[in-house]
Amino acid sequence: MIGVELRLMLRRRRVWLCWVLLCAIPALVAVLLAVTNLAPAPGQGGAFLSAVTSDGQLFPAAALALVLPVFLPITVALVSGDAVAGEASTGMLRYLLVRPVGRLRLLTAKLVSVGAFVLLAVVFVTITSYIVGVLLFGFGADAAVGGAGGITSLSGVVLTPLQLAGRTAATVGYLALCMLAIGAIGLFFSTLTDSPLAAALGVLAFVVVSAILLPLDAAAGIRFYLPTTHWLAWIDLFRDPILWRAVREGVFVQLGYIVVAFGAAWANFATKDVTS
Amino acid sequence: MAGQRFSRRWLLVAAGAAAIVGVSAVQLPAAALDVDAEALRRCIRAxxxxxxxxxEASGRLGLPEIPQLESVTTLLTTTTRIRSYVAGADRWRADQLTGALGDSERDTYHLGAAEYVWDFGGNQLTRVLGQAPLRLPRAGDLLPPDLARRMLGLAPGDPVTAIPARRIAGRDAAGIRLVPTDPDTTVGRVDIWADPTTALPLRVEIAARTGPTLLVSELLEVTDGPPDPAVLRPVVPPGAGAVTASAADLSGALRDLRAPPAPARLAGRARLTLPSTPGSDLPGVGVYGTGLAGFVLIPTGRDVADRAVDGATAAGGTAIPVPFGRAARIGTPLLSVAVRSTGRRGSLLIGTVAADVLQQALLELPARGRPS
Incomplete structure (x- = not known):
């Protein structure tokens, strides 16, 4: 079942279009930075963007920060919102359920498929932006110390290529988890409606509300539970020593969303009358 | 039957969500601790x-943006994330995790007589020479141990009382409350919770005479014992700048070499004598009052003063009638600010005293920047 869903996901052109667009947006920013040599001042623009012109190896971090707030959630909303509602809108869902497959297994396969999508999306953005960053901006001066591949951490300590690879892998895993939480919410919405667009818009509305509440002092009591609160915690992986607290809290909250949203999807879908 | 299954499933989901929220929200109560408040104060100071x-330190002081003092107003009006490595009074490092997205860092290393500042945004390590008689507040000052020692040191004779213990950073912390007796200060109470074994302050709350707590600083994670010596060694990464500067040159808004001398008295308070070393003078800067009822006079340029007057007025401040130029004051429950722009110069007064006191001081300043 999982293999079927994964093959189905990989055969969809819109999935590949999402990945291409996610990789193209940071590449466009990199080209503009390289052509104009106008990097934003520290603290302005996207995270790490001010530092990429002096070390192209920081561009994957900057690229992930660029796609994280808007483009990545949009693509995850589209794919996860389509997971069940897409089948229902094309009339395939009832035929799918005629097979001797439990609804829980079907939902699990759908969630794994969404997870594979977000993981591959983050991996593709990381790899393409590393190549684009190094090609356009080169290795930084830290190559003299850490060898080609070393970068300066936020704390000033030079990270070796091995350390950089480890921290980048941790970033990829963390962001994939954050997006999987959004995907799980999308899966739940997808079981509520037969319209993939409505489900996707529901996810985006959830993300927007979370982003709106985030800076409000009045929402301080629930800030910890907002998913977007923890999206930038991975930046602490680029300090030395690593500051794990925010990452740890982020993992806890995102896992909580995955469990609760997937549970809600199961609770709703398990007894739902499927008519289309 | 289907309805029952439906209910049971949703009940299970609701129970799971409640358990997840509960695990993160529930805080264990602290055990009752019997401590001598005076003894704990002595230990904290010593x-x-x-x-x-x-x-994390959160300020809610409601200050307007003051030109050249943005770093200070940011510290007192937002949440600041700070990581600290303390080996002793003269060997420590405090990292301010900065940037709108948290993607920068400003680390201060204090190693004996030497001080270094690493700024990721500026890609530069600065070696700071000497010590200025006065400096602007920085993130490290908001760390609970530093803030507690400073507040207790400013009011050594005021009484402290024990308050209920709290569970902080996974340990039971004994609490003491300092209530300043000086009627001139805006500070109403300072609550400090410290580890009863090590006397390490873990949380500090500062409130005005009335109203809620306006400044909270808490160690959310703490490990006893000295840090790895390697983290106390500042490094200059390749490609980064390495500069040396005197502490006085880094005084920013406090350093105005053309400023007239500060008056000997303002608002009935004598100017304190600041320690001075050659080359570290801060002309025109004066500190008045003692303890928690003090204020500082900072000379500024006219542009800065004009923008500060505009900012204070826009933030709900009150215009002060002055013979020359413009002036305004703004009083928050904990901190008051008064500013005057006159001729080619300006003056900024800021302190933990009532805005009326600062207005009186401002009106006593010589007009057009001439010394009295």
Whole structure:
């Protein structure tokens, strides 16, 4: 079942279009930075963007920060919102359920498929932006110390290529988890409606509300539970020593969303009358 | 039957969500601790226990943006994330995790007589020479141990009382409350919770005479014992700048070499004598009052003063009638600010006293920047 869903996901052109667009947006920013040599001042623009012109190896971090707030959630909303509602809108869902497959297994396969999508999306953005960053901006001066591949951490300590690879892998895993939480919410919405667009818009509305509440002092009591609160915690992986607290809290909250949203999807879908 | 299954499933989901929220929200109550408040105060002031920690300091002072003092107003009006490595009173490092997205860092290393500042945004390590008689507040000052020692040191004779213990950073912390007796100060109470074994302050709350707590600083994670010596060694990464500067040159808004001397008295308070070393003078800067009822006079340029007057007025401040130029004051429950722009110069007064006191001081300043 999982293999079927994964093959189905990989055969969809819109999935590949999402990945291409996610990789193209940071590449466009990199080209503009390289052509104009106008990097934003520290603290302005996207995270790490001010530092990429002096070390192209920081561009994957900057690229992930660029796609994280808007483009990545949009693509995850589209794919996860389509997971069940897409089948229902094309009339395939009832035929799918005629097979001797439990609804829980079907939902699990759908969630794994969404997870594979977000993981591959983050991996593709990381790899393409590393190549684009190094090609356009080169290795930084830290190559003299850490060898080609070393970068300066936020704390000033030079990270070796091995350390950089480890921290980048941790970033990829963390962001994939954050997006999987959004995907799980999308899966739940997808079981509520037969319209993939409505489900996707529901996810985006959830993300927007979370982003709106985030800076409000009045929402301080629930800030910890907002998913977007923890999206930038991975930046602490680029300090030395690593500051794990925010990452740890982020993992806890995102896992909580995955469990609760997937549970809600199961609770709703398990007894739902499927008519289309 | 289907309805029952439906209910049971949703009940299970609701129970799971409640359990997840509960695990993160429930805080264990602290055990009752019997401590001598005076003894704990003495221990806090006397000792600098080694530790490694992570703290968050939240200020709600409602200050307007003051030109050239943005770093200070940011500290007092937002949440600051600070990581600290303390081996002793003269060997420590405090990292301010900065940037709108948290993607920068400003680390201060204090190693004996030497001080270094690493700024990721500026890609530069600065070696700071000497010590200025006065400096602007920085993130490290908001760490609970530093803030507690400073507040207790400013009011050594005021009484402290024990308050209920709290569970902080996974340990029971004994609490003491300092209530300033000086009627001139805006500070109403300072609550400090400290580890009863090491006397390491873990949380500090500062409130005005009335109203809620306006400044909270808490160590959310703490490990006793000295840090790895390697983290106390500043490094200059390849490609980064390495500069040396005197502490006085880094005084920013406090350093105005053309400023007239500060008056000997303002608002009935004598100017304190600041320690001075050659080359570290801060002309025109004066500190008045003692303890928690003090204020500082900072000379500024006219542009800065004009923008500060505009900012204070826009933030709900009150215009002060002056013979020359413009002036305004703004009083928050904990901190008051008064500013005057006159001729080619300006003056800024800021302190933990009532805005009326600062207005009186401002009106006593010589007109057009001439010394009295």
């Amino acid at each position: 000792e600098v226990p080694p530790y490694v920690g992570y703290a």
